[in-house]
Amino acid sequence: MRIRPERVAERIKREAADILENQLRDPRVSGMVSVTDVEVTQDLSFARIFVSVLESAAPADEVIQALHKAAPFVRRQLAARLELREMPEIRFVRDDSMERGARVDYLLKKIAEGEAIPDEDEGS
DSSP states (O other), rough: OOOOHHHHHHHHHHHHHHHHHHHHOTTTTSEEEEEEEEOOTTTTEEEEEEEEEOOOOOHHHHHHHHHHHHHHHHHHHHHHHHOOSOOEEEEEOOOEEEEEHHHHHHHHHHHHOOOOOOOOOTTO
């Protein structure tokens, strides 16, 4: 019987979110960090965990670096919870889709109000 990568990805997503919220004690990560998606290779050897970082006390790049350093701890915790024969290697990837979505929403509101939209080169 073959374990489906989608099911494993969903379990990793749920458990990784719980580990980051309740067990990781790094102050750089103790903010608004949420697991948005997980992609697992077909052979279950590698998993990319996408995280969204809302700016808190630490900049997003520092939070991602802290997650990279915490990856072995998170992997051990996941292995104990998931009880897979072999736990995939994990990597944390920043997911900025929420920030891009907020930017699109802001631009659409500006257009609806009839205001001028600054060029990317000038304003932001």
